[in-house]
Amino acid sequence: MLRIAMIQMNPIVGDLQGNLRRIARWFAEGRKAKADVVAFPELALTGYPPEDLLLKPRFLEDVQRAMDELAHQCRGLAAVIGYVSQGERRSEPGVGRPTIVPAGRQAIYNAAAFIAGQKVVTTYGKRYLPNYGVFDESRYFHPGRRVSVLAVGEATLGVNICEDIWVPEGPTRLQALAGAEVIININASPFHVGKGRIREQMLATRARDNGVIVSYTNMVGGQDELVFDGNSLLVDHQGEVIARGKAFEEDMLVADLDVAAVARARVAQRGRRWREGGGATGVERVVVAGQKRLRRHPKAVPVLAAPLSPMEEVYQALVLGVRDYARKNGFKRAVIGLSGGIDSALTAVIAVDALGAKNVLGVFMPSPYTSPESGEDVAELVQRLRIEHRTISITSTFRSYLRALRPSLQGEAVDSTEENIQARIRGNLLMALSNKFGYLVLTTGNKSELSVGYATLYGDMAGGFAVIKDVPKTMVYELARHRNDLDGAAPIPKRIFDRAPTAELRPNQKDEDSLPPYPILDPILKAYVEEDRAPEDIVAMGFARPVVDRVIAMVDRSEYKRRQAPIGIKITHRAFGKDRRMPITNGYRRP
């Protein structure tokens, strides 16, 4: 028996001292649980992703110092902890070894330290470095070259990191062939909707194919665009999920691993499946000295947290994303412009769930084009949410702009210019409140709008954090309904759902005057933005050619706006931001 404690923790990127203290506190919990080995996430010590902090030599020294201190504090336990290890200063690259980092820079690894007896016994460097989507690991890290297994008491362990386990013929295979009964895989795997299921299927397959227990410890918490969802998993050697950590909160999963049963199953299957790959050459065996015979305690009963529904997991991702962005950046309160529409209503509810009602200020900024219903719905919403609120009319400031611009705009027809001025006045007012009181401005634009550029730069796009920027409009409604159904209170008034979406920037404006209806727009956007489909393929899905062409042209044309948008939370397969890097200057198929 090996007792493992998998600790899905929430670090802050760069905060080495804070993360060190947090890890040390979890050591104490691991000891209390009588664990033999505790596993922490990938880059738990630095937070993920540390980005260009990794280019600072001083940062790397500080990481090393913090790891030494951690080893010292790790009494009575073995531990697997993600950090950054340093190799030699790299020389000129050899023939056939593609340059990944410039010559002369320190070679560093996305590493796992294995600590036992208060010492770093060995380290493992991540072999498969993701460099797609939101990931830039080849910008920083060298791929690890060494694969080892660790003899800890009666058990043999293989440690590897995140992407490594997604590769069938990767380190997991090699380590199993070299006798590992348990794979300790540590992760910083960001959430997107639907990922949990794929992850669980892959881990079950990997465990079964290799006849190993797989311990998958994931990070939790928000970091800029990303939310790590936790959901750590323990899968036995037959592919059964035997423990699952909580979603979107710190958690410790404790379980007793029956390594003898894994070994017995291997003997029974000798020559069969798990041996087919041939011998595991080049795998080093590290005997963890001074490790006492593993202790026996009353059996730990592993927890199986129930998986969340898709809407609930998206909702919780948004709440945690907002909470952590605010907390980790030192904001206590947030301010939101409330229009009476569904986007700002949902954003306000998320903010209240993330920060508490007393920490949210709603501001209603009516113009002459604002309908009385909007004011009534805002009043109803803030009452239900019990948040502080304020009304600031933009009418006279709008007039003042028009007066100032009259000599310049004389003779020109009224167009979106005048609409944008109104949106920008609202942006300025919210920023003034932010500047004066230190509130975080949360923007309220959704992914559909941002995709087609139906948003005003420096207007409704002004703010520090864009809560629902990756949520398509149709999903905004779903999430709002889901949240309303969660408790009896139903914070969002029914009429907000029922009224047709409108920016109210000119008389009787409706979103559908400028855009296809959202149930048509959203699938076109998903196909184009998230799936890189060609126009003809989208037409073949059943959409009218002119509509498809118009939508694609709008998306392509708005790249400059998105480049200046605040960051926001990734919840889909492909979000705007690091995930999608399009040139602004782009002559491809420009209609």
Added chain:
Amino acid sequence: MLRIAMIQMNPIVGDLQGNLRRIARWFAEGRKAKADVVAFPELALTGYPPEDLLLKPRFLEDVQRAMDELAHQCRGLAAVIGYVSQGERRSEPGVGRPTIVPAGRQAIYNAAAFIAGQKVVTTYGKRYLPNYGVFDESRYFHPGRRVSVLAVGEATLGVNICEDIWVPEGPTRLQALAGAEVIININASPFHVGKGRIREQMLATRARDNGVIVSYTNMVGGQDELVFDGNSLLVDHQGEVIARGKAFEEDMLVADLDVAAVARARVAQRGRRWREGGGATGVERVVVAGQKRLRRHPKAVPVLAAPLSPMEEVYQALVLGVRDYARKNGFKRAVIGLSGGIDSALTAVIAVDALGAKNVLGVFMPSPYTSPESGEDVAELVQRLRIEHRTISITSTFRSYLRALRPSLQGEAVDSTEENIQARIRGNLLMALSNKFGYLVLTTGNKSELSVGYATLYGDMAGGFAVIKDVPKTMVYELARHRNDLDGAAPIPKRIFDRAPTAELRPNQKDEDSLPPYPILDPILKAYVEEDRAPEDIVAMGFARPVVDRVIAMVDRSEYKRRQAPIGIKITHRAFGKDRRMPITNGYRRP
């Protein structure tokens, strides 16, 4: 003798049809010059960098089609052209082969096509993929595995791409050992100040070390943050520069290469330096069939354009960056807020040099805090530049904001909130002119301000393109002096140089009230932002600890502003933007 024509061309990213036509026009020039081989830049067909366009399967198909068409149009010439080639759909990665792109995605190469007899005879895939600084090539490309030499008439050529030639033991070495007398290296090498000299030294060393003629063809033109500087080079096998292309404009360099002399020098040196590396195993020899004996013509006299001074090259980079951003994005005219300060004056002069005086509108937006001198200096500037100009007072709009905010701000002290409101009114006015007339708003902030966050988000930071965002304030003065000295006209009035820098957002404000003097600030910023130096190292350079700490804290704290800044032109070793990727949420050494 081999006559080469090196064509430093200016493509538009994604505009495959336009680039195809442009390349075909240069074919005609190459034929007129009686060239045997014409060389085009790296990714000449797609433009550089195409970024996530490379993830669209349709884009890749279109590239292939365009390359087929190009080969067909390449009559009577051999040509080396940068494009994207496709390999097989990649299977599961093998052991020891780090995942670079996700499984299932088409493997693509940053490639050079060698065209002869109107056919693509062979392709070369770039072996060393830069994935640092502004480069993300591992996000898209597989490293090439094949190295070949081409027998073309009496000459043997080696083709390789950009980064490849920076590696001493890379393809250049292999190709030389396999008998190449000429290396045709094609590039998309972005400008930064001082890079030209390093490039020239490296190429001379590489040519001498390997006893080969090196033909270095670089791209030219602006693409979002990057400016490619041209400056193509031809270096003989003794390391002498024998031809240099123009800086910052399209150009064709024609030269006759004495391949026989290279071969003779090798025989004389047999067993010496260039043979020391051992045999070139695995280098394929491609005989270019149907290639007639190379033609003899009156000797081409290669041109040696004089290198520019550092200030002149920065200035020309900025002018070309603005011109190409405007042209390639369909803007004819630009609008600039003129404050009477040096930053907006320099920006206006650059804009006039880039777009022509008749295409620049200067807007002066005084407040009660604007000094009479500022108005006079703006008047003098616009008169010297002969640009259209306009004065729009922000006073009454500012009052309108204060009235609207009075109930919310009651009892609060006046602070930077009120300053930001003024800056944001100006931003809104410029954006209104932009929205109404389709002008490009050029922002005027410099790198020093942007580094420490001495700028207003959505205020002076509002606009489409940030011309001098990578120019430190001390260099702004240098550039302005340089430009004034260029011709007798001296567009920037002397008093603008002499007055102390001020934002004029409150009575008697000076930049030095908030910031260290620029001659102290700028070297600290360079050390911290561009060179990743630790605080102690900067103190050791001779700066006071409290000043260094304060500056670093200001830089770290302003990351969120920079993330929403418009893109602008990279001219230093490290610019803000793709070049420097810092987390916003960052607990490292936060004071």
